Amino acid sequence: MRASLRILPLIVLALLSVQGSRARAQDWVRTGTNLGNQRIRLAAADFKPVGGDPQMPVLKGVFDTTLFNDLSNAGLFDMVSKSLAPQAMPGSPQELVPAQWSAAPASAAMLALGALAVNNGRLTVYGWLMDVSTANSPPVLTRQYNEAASEDMARTVAHRFADDIISRLGGGIAGICETKIYFVSNRTGSKEIWVMDYDGANQHAVTHLGTVSISPRVSPDGSRIAFSSLNDSGWAIRMFSLDLGRTVSFPAGSAGGSNLSPAWSADGMKLAFSSARSGHPEIWAVDAGGGMLHQVTSFGSDVSPAWNPRTGAQLAFVSGRTGEPQIYVMDQDGSNVQRMTDSGYAISPSWSSTGMLAFSWNRKYGPGDPGGQDIYVMDIASKQWQQDTHEAGNNDFPSWSPDGRQIVFQRQINHRTQIWTMLGDGTNQHQLTFNGDNSMPNWSWK
Amino acid sequence: MKTQNYLLQTGILLVALVTVVGCKHKKPLPPAETAPAAAAPAAEPTAELTATPTVISAGDQVELSWRTTNATSVSIDGVGDVPSAGVKTVKPTESTTYHLVARGEGGSADATARVTVNAPIAVQTPSTQMSPEEEFKANVQDIFFDYDNYDIRTDAQSTLAKDADYLVKHPEIKIVIGGYCDERGSDEYNLVLGQNRAQAAKTALVAAGVAADRMRVISYGKEKPFCTESNEECWQLNRRDGFAMDR
Numbered sequence: 231m232r233a234s235l236r237i238l239p240l241i242v243l244a245l246l247s248v249q250g251s252r253a254r255a256q257d258w259v260r261t262g263t264n265l266g267n268q269r270i271r272l273a274a275a276d277f278k279p280v281g282g283d284p285q286m287p288v289l290k291g292v293f294d295t296t297l298f299n300d301l302s303n304a305g306l307f308d309m310v311s312k313s314l315a316p317q318a319m320p321g322s323p324q325e326l327v328p329a330q331w332s333a334a335p336a337s338a339a340m341l342a343l344g345a346l347a348v349n350n351g352r353l354t355v356y357g358w359l360m361d362v363s364t365a366n367s368p369p370v371l372t373r374q375y376n377e378a379a380s381e382d383m384a385r386t387v388a389h390r391f392a393d394d395i396i397s398r399l400g401g402g403i404a405g406i407c408e409t410k411i412y413f414v415s416n417r418t419g420s421k422e423i424w425v426m427d428y429d430g431a432n433q434h435a436v437t438h439l440g441t442v443s444i445s446p447r448v449s450p451d452g453s454r455i456a457f458s459s460l461n462d463s464g465w466a467i468r469m470f471s472l473d474l475g476r477t478v479s480f481p482a483g484s485a486g487g488s489n490l491s492p493a494w495s496a497d498g499m500k501l502a503f504s505s506a507r508s509g510h511p512e513i514w515a516v517d518a519g520g521g522m523l524h525q526v527t528s529f530g531s532d533v534s535p536a537w538n539p540r541t542g543a544q545l546a547f548v549s550g551r552t553g554e555p556q557i558y559v560m561d562q563d564g565s566n567v568q569r570m571t572d573s574g575y576a577i578s579p580s581w582s583s584t585g586m587l588a589f590s591w592n593r594k595y596g597p598g599d600p601g602g603q604d605i606y607v608m609d610i611a612s613k614q615w616q617q618d619t620h621e622a623g624n625n626d627f628p629s630w631s632p633d634g635r636q637i638v639f640q641r642q643i644n645h646r647t648q649i650w651t652m653l654g655d656g657t658n659q660h661q662l663t664f665n666g667d668n669s670m671p672n673w674s675w676k
Numbered sequence: 677m678k679t680q681n682y683l684l685q686t687g688i689l690l691v692a693l694v695t696v697v698g699c700k701h702k703k704p705l706p707p708a709e710t711a712p713a714a715a716a717p718a719a720e721p722t723a724e725l726t727a728t729p730t731v732i733s734a735g736d737q738v739e740l741s742w743r744t745t746n747a748t749s750v751s752i753d754g755v756g757d758v759p760s761a762g763v764k765t766v767k768p769t770e771s772t773t774y775h776l777v778a779r780g781e782g783g784s785a786d787a788t789a790r791v792t793v794n795a796p797i798a799v800q801t802p803s804t805q806m807s808p809e810e811e812f813k814a815n816v817q818d819i820f821f822d823y824d825n826y827d828i829r830t831d832a833q834s835t836l837a838k839d840a841d842y843l844v845k846h847p848e849i850k851i852v853i854g855g856y857c858d859e860r861g862s863d864e865y866n867l868v869l870g871q872n873r874a875q876a877a878k879t880a881l882v883a884a885g886v887a888a889d890r891m892r893v894i895s896y897g898k899e900k901p902f903c904t905e906s907n908e909e910c911w912q913l914n915r916r917d918g919f920a921m922d923r
Contacts, residue, residue: 465867548862
């Protein structure tokens with residue numbers, strides 16, 4: 231330990247001199263995406279089964295897997311892989327031998343542990359988070375959950391415990407394990423709006439309209455989905471009430487054909503969208519109730535608006551006003567228009583809660599130039615950007631998780647489009663959908 | 677069934693066209709051959725045969741006229757023996773090649789005349805047999821665009837001019853202009869591009885005299901591709917404005 235402390239400054243110096251600029255770039259994006267620069271070494275013990283209920287093996291399997299995956303997905307932890315973890319299954323802090331976990335090869339600083347009991351159709355989970363690097367320290371977190379004994383609830387309880395750990399160790403920012411991702415799937419034969427859990431579980435259709443429905447954007451309170459749907463007179467913004475389980479009227483979104491790409495303001499009071507009702511595709515805005523409809527831009531070929539949730543007063547959007555589409559930012563009244571990308575083909579902006587802009591960009595776009603369409607993250611104040619995806623298909627439609635740490639996006643490889651997630655810095659990429667074609671993901675706000 | 681009729685008629689028309697063209701090539705040949713032969717001292721027979729007109733509809737009359745020299749017997753296949761020169765009216769019901777043979781002491785000569793008989797329906801009323809939809813499709817054709825662009829190209833301008841002609845002559849027809857894009861680029865931005873393409877055609881048609889309220893514009897972006905392969909040929913087919921009758 232002392233030896234390593236003494237050589238640490240040397241290692242840091244060496245790293246800085248060799249790849250100083252790269253290290254700084256990564257610091258910048260990790261800080262901007264709430265990921266921090268130091269990952270905590272965390273282990274998750276398999277939970278101890280209590281009682282001999284026949285449901286136990288299945289529920290325990292779901293719980294253990296979900297908890298481990300949730301903590302891995304968070305991007306905050308250097309997880310101790312199951313193969314390096316001790317065989318011990320401490321059901322409570324009393325049964326814990328911290329040294330087993332803090333010693334190599336696990337070398338954990340923190341440990342999640344606990345027990346599951348199934349009694350009379352109820353699932354009870356006791357969970358603790360322990361600091362195993364310090365002897366005899368009190369639990370960092372003590373939790374108890376009681377739900378119906380089902381696989382769904384075992385998964386839900388694991389999500390809640392993971393979120394509690396992530397919030398405690400991740401600077402108080404709420405976890406995202408119970409969030410949803412809305413998306414477009416053609417699995418029923420037509421493009422419909424679908425939803426899944428943030429980790430790809432529970433995929434099911436929301437709309438059954440039998441036409442082409444695209445660009446879902448869920449409201450900040452999670453009660454409605456605005457989307458764009460093709461009918462006999464063109465594209466209309468439609469509204470699906472998740473409370474009522476059906477589409478509800480939204481006449482402001484149907485005039486003049488080509489009403490596209492709705493976007494909610496963070497307070498849920500306003501919608502921006504692209505409409506060609508004036509003859510040219512422009513950004514329009516309207517109250518969520520349908521009143522105060524007004525045109526915001528007037529240069530043509532404008533689409534894909536996104537409200538900055540941090541300021542609530544700015545919109546990013548895509549415009550082809552100078553040729554190939556580029557990302558622009560403006561105040562919500564249409565003033566102060568600034569172009570953010572200087573070349574190529576830039577589309578699909580999405581703001582994080584911390585004000586970072588993600589978008590899809592082909593920096594070397596043009597006939598005969600098969601440049602990659604990749605996800606980028608940009609700090610709009612400095613226009614500093616980082617490329618998150620590299621040489622893997624065509625990537626589009628990034629959407630930030632509410633904690634600003636993760637990005638869900640679509641990736642097309644060999645004509646199949648699927649939904650993937652990754653951390654805001656481009657690491658930890660994994661695929662969420664596998665059946666049919668799935669696109670245009672939109673991460674719920676909570 | 678209608679489509680089958682249409683195909684049949686088109687087939688007959690095609691056959692007719694081919695035979696007419698074939699006839700035009702052959703016709704000048706016999707005089708060129710016979711002219712020097714007539715001047716020959718060996719008293720070899722010569723023959724000329726003409727049909728007027730060479731293209732008719734079934735039931736119409738054709739006048740055959742012929743002239744021979746140095747012939748002792750002259751016959752026309754299907755007509756029989758005829759004088760050494762003469763005129764005869766015939767009513768062929770199908771396309772026929774009349775063959776004249778002139779025999780004399782110096783040998784024999786022959787001449788042919790081809791008469792093409794068109795099926796009456798194909799010639800008289802080709803358009804009224806098409807459904808309004810088919811006629812619309814035959815007269816109002818799609819236009820195509822360059823990559824990531826909604827400018828009306830030169831080739832599209834001439835197509836649009838013909839489209840406009842037909843639409844101006846048929847003021848009762850309302851249309852939907854669909855704007856389409858190839859598979860490349862973003863779904864949402866391609867819907868804007870499709871909108872701009874359809875709007876560009878509408879603007880051009882309005883300028884050519886088609887009332888704006890007869891036309892609706894719908895962008896299909898890359899949602900309804902005409903062709904699904906990933907090559908330039910296919911992409912070009914998808915970068916288009918499609919015209920359809922509006923109901």
